[in-house]
Amino acid sequence: MSDSAKGIPRDPRRRKALQDMTRLGGGAAVAATMLTAFGVSSRARPAQALRPPGALPERDFLAACVRCGLCVRDCPYDTLRLSDWADGPAVGTPFFVARNVPCEMCDNIPCVKACPTGALDHALTDIAKAKMGVAVITSRETCLNLQGLRCDVCYRVCPAIDKAITLELSHNARTTKHAIFEPVVHAEYCTGCGKCEKSCVLTDAAIKVLPIEIAALKQDEHYKRGWEEKKKAGGALVDAPLKLPVRRPEAGGFP
Amino acid sequence: MTVNARPYLEARAQKGLWASSKFMVLRRISQVAFLALFLSGPLFGIWIAKGTLASSMTLGVLPLTDPFIVLQSLAARHWPEALSATGAAIVLVGYLVFGGRTYCSWVCPVNPVTDLAAWLRRRLGITFTAKIRPELRLYFVGAVLAASMLSGSVAWELINPVTALHRALVFGVWFGAGGAVAIFLFDLLVAKHGWCGHLCPVGAFYGQIGRVALLRVTADNRAACNDCMDCFAVCPEPQVISPALKGERTGAGPVITAGDCTVCGACIDVCSKQVFHLGLRSRNAAHPLPSTTAPAPAARVISSQPAVLERDLS
Ligand code: SF4
Ligand code: SF4
Ligand code: SF4
Numbered sequence: 066m067s068d069s070a071k072g073i074p075r076d077p078r079r080r081k082a083l084q085d086m087t088r089l090g091g092g093a094a095v096a097a098t099m100l101t102a103f104g105v106s107s108r109a110r111p112a113q114a115l116r117p118p119g120a121l122p123e124r125d126f127l128a129a130c131v132r133c134g135l136c137v138r139d140c141p142y143d144t145l146r147l148s149d150w151a152d153g154p155a156v157g158t159p160f161f162v163a164r165n166v167p168c169e170m171c172d173n174i175p176c177v178k179a180c181p182t183g184a185l186d187h188a189l190t191d192i193a194k195a196k197m198g199v200a201v202i203t204s205r206e207t208c209l210n211l212q213g214l215r216c217d218v219c220y221r222v223c224p225a226i227d228k229a230i231t232l233e234l235s236h237n238a239r240t241t242k243h244a245i246f247e248p249v250v251h252a253e254y255c256t257g258c259g260k261c262e263k264s265c266v267l268t269d270a271a272i273k274v275l276p277i278e279i280a281a282l283k284q285d286e287h288y289k290r291g292w293e294e295k296k297k298a299g300g301a302l303v304d305a306p307l308k309l310p311v312r313r314p315e316a317g318g319f320p
Numbered sequence: 321m322t323v324n325a326r327p328y329l330e331a332r333a334q335k336g337l338w339a340s341s342k343f344m345v346l347r348r349i350s351q352v353a354f355l356a357l358f359l360s361g362p363l364f365g366i367w368i369a370k371g372t373l374a375s376s377m378t379l380g381v382l383p384l385t386d387p388f389i390v391l392q393s394l395a396a397r398h399w400p401e402a403l404s405a406t407g408a409a410i411v412l413v414g415y416l417v418f419g420g421r422t423y424c425s426w427v428c429p430v431n432p433v434t435d436l437a438a439w440l441r442r443r444l445g446i447t448f449t450a451k452i453r454p455e456l457r458l459y460f461v462g463a464v465l466a467a468s469m470l471s472g473s474v475a476w477e478l479i480n481p482v483t484a485l486h487r488a489l490v491f492g493v494w495f496g497a498g499g500a501v502a503i504f505l506f507d508l509l510v511a512k513h514g515w516c517g518h519l520c521p522v523g524a525f526y527g528q529i530g531r532v533a534l535l536r537v538t539a540d541n542r543a544a545c546n547d548c549m550d551c552f553a554v555c556p557e558p559q560v561i562s563p564a565l566k567g568e569r570t571g572a573g574p575v576i577t578a579g580d581c582t583v584c585g586a587c588i589d590v591c592s593k594q595v596f597h598l599g600l601r602s603r604n605a606a607h608p609l610p611s612t613t614a615p616a617p618a619a620r621v622i623s624s625q626p627a628v629l630e631r632d633l634s
């Protein structure tokens with residue numbers, strides 16, 4: 066292609082400048098693409114890595130947290146740590162592993178107060194409303210209470226005892242004469258502090274705190290509970306009982 | 321140009337040890353002091369500065385936040401709390417007064433690493449250097465902000481070896497120091513002043529502040545320059561020197577106005593003729609253009625950085 070072709074500046078200075086811009090711009094575009102991909106992939110974090118109280122949802126948290134460690138410094142129980150390359154959560158961000166050191170749910174929530182960016186939402190003033198995760202009985206087959214024994218440890222240590230964890234009584238079908246006291250977590254009250262997971266007496270805890278995204282707490286809107294709707298409406302929702310067709314083989318209900 | 325392996329010898333002989341290493345010593349003290357402020361707490365329980373260079377709280381009253389990180393956070397569409405916004409404003413004003421890339425040469429923990437690499441390079445006579453355009457880092461600033469916007473995260477902090485090294489030192493998350501080792505090898509073996517001078521977007525960001533910052537190095541005694549080139553040998557950004565030092569020809573003032581100058585003072589230390597001093601940007605105005613005595617060559621008026629242009633065209 067000759068220099069006089071359209072679009073190619075004749076002035077050697079301008080041509081050089083344009084060449085440079087294209088080359089450097091290309092390099093920067095490659096860098097931006099790789100960094101974007103890395104940024105998106107950093108949203109994945111190990112299920113056992115929990116965020117401090119008040120942490121924004123993971124995506125917003127990664128846009129907000131500057132990895133300063135002020136929350137870590139002000140945690141009196143050394144619960145929080147800054148992530149290293151090998152730890153899993155986005156590097157430099159604060160997290161804790163409940164089985165190692167759970168959150169003690171300080172009344173004055175010093176970690177949130179210390180956060181300069183709002184990555185830990187300052188609107189959280191009542192630690193009982195924290196949602197670091199949700200406890201789940203992840204192993205019904207090993208939980209001692211579910212085998213019909215009386216362990217109750219997770220229930221006893223829960224700071225929101227009888228609200229976040231209750232013991233639900235049921236019949237022990239194996240022995241036929243005893244009861245089973247099943248620990249049931251009520252997500253509405255569970256803060257995800259991890260005291261239960263920390264205290265589970267088994268080598269592998271049967272109750273674990275999972276990040277909210279994993280525990281999936283939202284009931285789909287379209288599933289209505291008849292009994293609740295009835296209560297809301299203050300009476301039956303349909304006037305008369307519906308007449309349903311009888312589906313019996315002799316009535317020709319089945320093909 | 322032959323590489324001067326020991327550029328400080330002449331200055332030491334003429335000015336003495338202190339005057340020829342003053343800024344280097346002061347900078348090391350400053351770098352250690354900044355670390356000590358953060359380490360006195362975890363090591364001795366005396367809390368002065370908490371946090372890291374990304375954001376910190378000093379004595380419970382002074383918030384400081386890296387404005388470049390806040391900028392990325394904004395690009396990722398997070399509106400920061402007042403505390404980090406205030407901290408970023410204070411840092412911004414601080415560097416507008418104290419010279420922009422003074423962060424690089426007086427505070428940044430990577431600087432001793434790259435200084436060591438540069439020194440070793442001179443001593444070992446390593447002249448090989450990959451050609452990277454120093455402007456690349458400015459493009460990287462753009463790339464980092466774009467990546468922050470697209471990924472919705474504070475993107476550079478995912479790999480930033482500068483804050484990673486600081487976190488490693490202050491919080492003991494040691495893998496983060498790996499980046500600094502890589503930088504050392506890169507600067508030593510691959511490219512002269514490779515990291516700080518060509519790639520680091522943090523330095524490039526502070527360089528933009530440096531373009532208008534008050535505190536500068538000036539070559540106010542440039543008439544005494546004997547062209548020994550020692551300042552070029554030690555300066556981490558040698559392209560910033562000639563517009564000021566050789567500015568007599570172009571009518572440029574003696575103040576090093578380029579934002580890339582890190583105000584490290586190495587040129588002040590190394591110059592046996594006492595050409596360089598610390599000064600204010602406003603000194604340029606105090607020096608009337610010498611155009612009345614020596615008319616500037618017309619061809620050079622085009623650019624304020626003739627040295628850069630000359631190199632481009634060669
Ligand atoms: S609430 Fe208390 S124990 Fe829990 S993370 Fe915050 S500071 Fe630590
Ligand atoms: S204090 Fe806030 S910004 Fe700093 S590391 Fe903790 S969560 Fe992130
Ligand atoms: S994590 Fe466990 S101990 Fe903590 S509130 Fe939830 S159920 Fe209770």
Ligand code: SF4
Pocket residue numbers: 537554555556557558560561576580581582583584585586587588
């Ligand atoms: S011009 Fe002087 S002060 Fe500026 S970076 Fe170079 S050696 Fe350092």
